[in-house]
Amino acid sequence: xxxxxxxxxxxxxxxxxxxxxxxxxxxxxxxxxxxxxxxxxxxxxxxxxxxxxxxxxxxxxxxxxxxxxxxxxxxxxxxxxxxxxxxxxxxxxxxxxxxxxxxxxxxxxxxxxxxxxxxxxxxxxxxxxxxxxxxxxxxxxxxxxxxxxxxxxxx
Amino acid sequence: xxxxxxxxxxxxxxxxxxxxxxxxxxxxxxxxxxxxxxxxxxxxxxxxxxxxxxxxxxxxxxxxxxxxxxxxxxxxxxxxxxxxxxxxxxxxxxxxxxxxxxxxxxxxxxxxxxxxxxxxxxxxxxxxxxxxxxxxxxxxxxxxxxxxxxxxxxxxxxxxxxxxxxxxxxxxxxxxxxxxxxxxxxxxxxxxxxxxxxxxxxxxxxxxxxxxxxxxxxxxxxxxxxxxxxxxxxxxxxxxxxxxxxxxxxxxxxxxxxxxxxxxxxxxxxxxxxxxxxxxxxxxxxxxxxxxxxxxxxxxxxxxxxxxxxxxxxxxxxxxxxxxxxxxxxxxxxxxxxxxxxxxxxxxxxxxxxxxxxxxxxxxxxxxxxxxxxxxxxxxxxxxxxxxxxxxxxxxxxxxxxxxxxxxxxxxxxxxxxxxxxxxxxxxxxxxxxxxxxxxxxxxxxxxxxxxxxxxxxxxxxxxxxxxxxxxxxxxxxxxxxxxxxxxxxxxxxxxxxxxxxxxxxxxxxxxxxxxx
Ligand SMILES: Cc1cc2nc3c(=O)[nH]c(=O)nc-3n(C[C@H](O)[C@H](O)[C@H](O)COP(=O)(O)O)c2cc1C
Ligand code: SF4
Ligand code: FES
Numbered sequence: 189x190x191x192x193x194x195x196x197x198x199x200x201x202x203x204x205x206x207x208x209x210x211x212x213x214x215x216x217x218x219x220x221x222x223x224x225x226x227x228x229x230x231x232x233x234x235x236x237x238x239x240x241x242x243x244x245x246x247x248x249x250x251x252x253x254x255x256x257x258x259x260x261x262x263x264x265x266x267x268x269x270x271x272x273x274x275x276x277x278x279x280x281x282x283x284x285x286x287x288x289x290x291x292x293x294x295x296x297x298x299x300x301x302x303x304x305x306x307x308x309x310x311x312x313x314x315x316x317x318x319x320x321x322x323x324x325x326x327x328x329x330x331x332x333x334x335x336x337x338x339x340x341x342x343x
Numbered sequence: 344x345x346x347x348x349x350x351x352x353x354x355x356x357x358x359x360x361x362x363x364x365x366x367x368x369x370x371x372x373x374x375x376x377x378x379x380x381x382x383x384x385x386x387x388x389x390x391x392x393x394x395x396x397x398x399x400x401x402x403x404x405x406x407x408x409x410x411x412x413x414x415x416x417x418x419x420x421x422x423x424x425x426x427x428x429x430x431x432x433x434x435x436x437x438x439x440x441x442x443x444x445x446x447x448x449x450x451x452x453x454x455x456x457x458x459x460x461x462x463x464x465x466x467x468x469x470x471x472x473x474x475x476x477x478x479x480x481x482x483x484x485x486x487x488x489x490x491x492x493x494x495x496x497x498x499x500x501x502x503x504x505x506x507x508x509x510x511x512x513x514x515x516x517x518x519x520x521x522x523x524x525x526x527x528x529x530x531x532x533x534x535x536x537x538x539x540x541x542x543x544x545x546x547x548x549x550x551x552x553x554x555x556x557x558x559x560x561x562x563x564x565x566x567x568x569x570x571x572x573x574x575x576x577x578x579x580x581x582x583x584x585x586x587x588x589x590x591x592x593x594x595x596x597x598x599x600x601x602x603x604x605x606x607x608x609x610x611x612x613x614x615x616x617x618x619x620x621x622x623x624x625x626x627x628x629x630x631x632x633x634x635x636x637x638x639x640x641x642x643x644x645x646x647x648x649x650x651x652x653x654x655x656x657x658x659x660x661x662x663x664x665x666x667x668x669x670x671x672x673x674x675x676x677x678x679x680x681x682x683x684x685x686x687x688x689x690x691x692x693x694x695x696x697x698x699x700x701x702x703x704x705x706x707x708x709x710x711x712x713x714x715x716x717x718x719x720x721x722x723x724x725x726x727x728x729x730x731x732x733x734x735x736x737x738x739x740x741x742x743x744x745x746x747x748x749x750x751x752x753x754x755x756x757x758x759x760x761x762x763x764x765x766x767x768x769x770x771x772x773x774x775x776x777x778x779x780x781x782x783x784x785x786x787x788x789x790x791x792x793x794x795x796x797x798x799x800x801x802x803x804x805x806x807x808x809x810x811x812x813x814x815x816x817x818x819x820x821x822x823x824x825x826x827x828x829x830x831x832x833x834x835x836x837x838x839x840x841x842x843x844x845x846x847x848x849x850x851x852x853x854x855x856x857x858x859x860x
Contacts, residue, residue, distance in 0.1 A: 232721075251628040271530040271725055276717075
């Protein structure tokens with residue numbers, strides 16, 4: 189069961205957004221920003237507050253790549269795998285990352301330290317390979333640069 | 344000596360290669376040396392291979408140094424760079440750098456020049472002239488000017504902006520909307536981002552003008568979550584505009600009302616498709632709507648809605664300020680004005696090139712871009728995003744305009760050019776096109792939802808040479824089905840990169856060259 193505290197937090201987010209169903213995406217973003225992910229309890233609470241069915245809320249949460257249903261690792265490494273970055277070697281970078289972080293693309297390491305995720309274009313296509321680590325954008329990322337960026341982000 | 348003005352971009356691309364660190368180090372070093380500087384964080388000039396590009400204001404103009412890293416700072420001071428002193432990183436007068444000098448910057452005239460959030464600088468560089476004119480004009484006259492400019496949608500489809508506005512203007516009903524499409528999902532594109540970070544007021548000005556033209560008092564900007572810097576810039580720009588009475592109930596005392604809401608996407612490529620974007624703005628799954636009705640008649644919350652790309656709306660202030668005829672003097676054929684092209688991938692001088700329509704692809708890739716960054720020969724460029732064609736190097740003499748590209752089986756899209764060197768495996772690129780469609784399909788129609796999965800599987804077989812002839816026939820069949828049977832251009836255009844790769848690079852699919860030609 190969720191703590192009443194967290195329940196109140198979700199309720200407050202919904203109220204801040206006028207408890208209006210058309211603000212569902214913003215509510216989901218806000219709850220995820222607070223908790224790191226969207227728990228079953230949160231989705232249930234959101235459905236009640238916005239007067240939507242649980243199926244509707246689940247349908248939206250599962251449609252968009254941004255929304256997480258499980259907690260992410262402490263460090264989230266997103267590697268751009270789109271064409272402009274492919275042209276400058278993101279595939280090799282991806283393989284290096286998977287090995288160095290002992291995590292498959294799209295998963296979180298077993299110790300919960302790091303999540304490795306694909307992303308399709310970060311708008312940094314002239315300075316690829318592009319990577320976003322905990323929300324911070326980096327360009328021209330070589331395997332060595334990735335290692336040092338990740339260790340700096342997780343220390 | 345009075346304080347020297349120094350510019351260090353805060354554009355996301357510049358920051359991604361160290362611009363924030365450079366700004367901090369520069370201020371520190373100046374302080375240590377007891378030198379007074381006036382540091383301005385501008386947008387990017389779009390000469391991205393030179394980022395972080397530091398500029399110094401001198402009596403003869405702005406002088407550029409780049410790419411600067413923190414370790415260069417003390418050397419730059421030693422060389423007297425603040426008074427234009429010589430240094431290895433010196434690029435001379437910014438405006439004379441050929442890459443920039445050869446452009447026609449209309450939409451991007453202020454980007455990289457001013458502090459993006461300095462409203463006074465915005466006005467002194469020509470901002471608000473268009474809006475002030477528009478506030479004096481009848482709505483129909485605004486639409487006429489936009490129509491006369493020949494401006495077409497820069498989001499991909501190239502639909503005439505004036506015609507779309509006229510449809511919305513003529514609709515009755517007191518609630519209409521302006522929705523700015525800032526989802527910019529195409530790989531190889533970043534012009535919307537650069538503009539929103541480097542000159543966000545231009546976009547807001549364009550939206551207010553659009554609102555007056557069609558009778559809408561509310562605007563939304565739907566911006567992708569992958570752009571945190573641009574989101575911050577827009578939020579700040581909207582606040583500034585509100586404080587200056589450029590948004591609100593009675594704009595500049597004209598009686599015109601307009602407000603802008605910013606909404607953040609959630610990582611779905613398909614939400615760049617306009618009807619999917621509208622669904623998303625309503626808080627729903629981003630599923631594509633069947634047309635008709637078109638958004639101009641029944642759009643956001645069922646109301647008449649203008650959906651325009653960032654660049655389309657950001658060009659409107661220029662059109663109003665200078666007249667539609669001035670804008671339409673640029674370009675060729677039915678492609679009027681300028682297009683902000685984006686050079687990306689394996690390219691020596693990647694960045695933003697705003698040129699009148701008609702520049703050739705070769706001039707962009709070789710002239711501006713300087714060939715590959717890796718130094719290996721260019722093999723192909725994908726033009727127009729993930730749904731665009733792969734054009735072989737031998738066909739680079741094509742003119743970059745809507746009709747010429749369509750004539751050679753390609754499309755302009757949002758103006759992205761992604762360069763690949765000789766090491767690219769085109770069968771794998773074709774496979775990726777199908778895989779991307781599988782990942783990003785909204786799932787509404789079968790040709791796209793299932794076709795992309797089957798396409799990827801079939802290409803996997805082709806790549807290992809399994810039943811080549813049979814599987815190629817299956818692939819071609821699938822491509823026809825997806826092109827003809829998909830509800831929107833996601834499924835409908837995914838075959839474009841696939842078939843262009845197959846047509847121009849049959850050898851990568853295990854075929855003899857002539858066999859497929
Ligand atoms: C799959 C798909 C993705 C699209 N993505 C974008 C986008 O990211 N930005 C955009 O402005 N238009 C995008 N479009 C085009 C829009 O549907 C629409 O044509 C455009 O926003 C209209 O504005 P414009 O006339 O100013 O170009 C996309 C279309 C499709 C089919
Ligand atoms: S073509 Fe694809 S993205 Fe477009 S409506 Fe059909 S399933 Fe959705
Ligand atoms: S393709 Fe990687 S940042 Fe755009």
